[in-house]
Amino acid sequence: MSNDESLTKIKDFFKRTAVIPEELSAILTLKPETLIGVDSINSDKLVEKNIRTIGDLATLNPENPPEISGLSFQIFSKWIKIAKVLEKVIKEQMKEQKKLLLIGLDNGGKTSILAVIQDKFSIIKSLLPTKGVQREKLDFFGYPIMSWDLGGQVQYRDKYYFLKPEIFFTEVDLILYVIDTQDPDRYDEATEYFRKVLNVLKDLEEHPPILAVLNKSDPDIRKTLQWQKNKNEIISKLDLITKEYGRASIDYCDTTIFQKESIMQMFSIALKKISETSEIVENILEDFTRTIEAKAASLISMDGLIFGSYTRTSIDEMLVNNTALLMQTLSNFHSSIGLIREKIISLDFPLNGFTIRGEKLFEYSELQIPVFLWILSENPELVYEKVDYFKEQLLPLINLFL
Ligand SMILES: Nc1nc2c(ncn2[C@@H]2O[C@H](COP(=O)(O)OP(=O)(O)OP(=O)(O)O)[C@@H](O)[C@H]2O)c(=O)[nH]1
Ligand SMILES: [Mg+2]
Structure with a gap:
């Protein structure tokens, strides 16, 4: 990846309002609040603990971050991991292969x-x-x-x-x-x-x-x-x-x-x-699953690659992943006979009281293979309100490494 390409991909991690320096290493000196998902109130709390930059964030241990009132361990740990990924990419300019x-x-x-x-x-x-x-x-x-x-x-x-x-x-x-x-x-x-x-x-x-x-x-x-x-x-x-x-x-x-x-x-x-990113992908899916009160979420490409999943039980994991793979096979068949690929695929289980729903989020690689987000939920309506926010968080990770 060239310097310019890295820079373009790294920009996805930041809020649109953030001014990103052209010099890659200078990015580590930006304030944490320039990152997507970090608000200025929490950013101020970080400054009180002497965590002033993304570089400072990257020095922390995500397994054992300092206590900050009102900031959950899970979210803080995710920020640290993202800062570490950025640091790694910037410092090594990414290993080619x-x-x-x-x-x-x-x-x-x-x-x-x-x-x-x-x-x-x-x-x-x-x-x-x-x-x-x-x-x-x-x-x-x-x-x-x-x-x-x-x-x-x-x-x-x-x-x-x-x-x-x-x-x-x-x-x-x-x-x-x-x-x-x-x-x-x-x-x-x-x-x-x-x-x-x-x-x-x-x-x-x-x-x-x-x-x-x-x-x-x-x-x-x-x-x-x-x-x-x-x-x-x-x-x-x-x-x-x-x-x-x-x-x-x-x-x-x-x-x-x-x-x-x-x-x-x-x-x-x-x-x-x-891939260092898969753990963060799973963190984000966990966060998402909890927010929408679902039982499981999984990110799967149309060619059957599971980028990450978060599920409460192993039965839910089997249920969501196997159903998703079969539904994707069905979608591929529909596509092969000339139907337009549906963006959302949904299967209801009224007697069991849940729905499994897949939504196309991105395409990856030069072959433009669709990647679907699959949810197992008793209340799938909640997905609609939140999906854009999570897409915003997942997209830069997918772009950077996949
Ligand atoms: N039944 C069965 N046969 C397989 C499977 N995978 C490979 N084979 C067969 O096993 C034989 C050896 O496969 P290769 O892929 O050449 O094995 P290899 O490990 O590359 O062997 P070397 O190059 O000598 O190290 C071929 O006849 C394959 O068709 C499998 O999953 N099931
Ligand atoms: Mg061989």
Whole structure:
């Protein structure tokens, strides 16, 4: 992103009346009240605590901000997080690309997963084992990612990646460790390779987040008891090693190339791990959900990427996300037969006393993929009054990182 582009995107975080300096670093010296959502009364209270600028805000700990009467922890914490995001963008001028590493034994499905997220379904049947590392710029999500697909055949696993490990394992933003769940005979081999990867990361003092991808969780297989047993076995094996290396526990995701949505959900989790904004998006959704007295809110793109959700219970989370994904599939079908895409999609459950409602908020990436805000509410009318305000808060974050 160029200096000018950063500046344009950063401006979205500020009130229209604010005068934004051309010099990026000078933005940190602006008063907190220039930010959208910060009012001047609270801004005065901040000054009393010696928090005079956005730069000062960014030095605070969002988990433990100073007490300020009349200002909720949640809102104060959100301001601090936004100030930190701005500081990060300004100071680093944003790193151009995120580095995503796909590692695992040969035949696990790494290259196939990359094909699915790019809708290159037809190449899957003719894929050959990857020779060494294959780097590819992914331009879906509108989020610049360089994927490093590390071919898993033994000749590469044994030496190639580990002779000069700094080439492969430094400055990594996320590792996807891909496992073929249908091949329990190779679980031990997969576990040993995982240990090797953790070991080299430890030597290099690198701590990227890791997501274990339990691939080939095909719809029919997933229902069998044997597969459940196998899944538990591989999880406990990997957990043991993770503990051995003193790392925080890793996340697991079931995927199959036969259900693109399983791969999109895995990438939704991955995106949360590499994007500083997702936590703020969830904060804003939480704030929104409470204000409109709803049960759940979720931000989902038409291609099934969940940017963030806030729900009171896990049942509500399943309800809102699964309903939204199905309704979006329906909307895509309507669009494919030439109907104009509705801006608001709503489904009533009168016997259960709630409504699930989706509204198009933005489009992202060059492909202009619509992003919908989904609400699960007993009183959806309240949404109408508040949605513009929340849109105003979410838009700059979406523009900056997605
Ligand atoms: N049943 C099933 N087969 C899959 C799935 N994903 C990949 N495969 C198949 O597994 C085989 C290996 O897939 P690849 O994507 O080439 O595996 P890879 O991990 O890239 O292998 P290397 O490049 O050697 O490291 C192919 O025949 C794929 O069609 C899946 O979810 N389910
Ligand atoms: Mg491959």
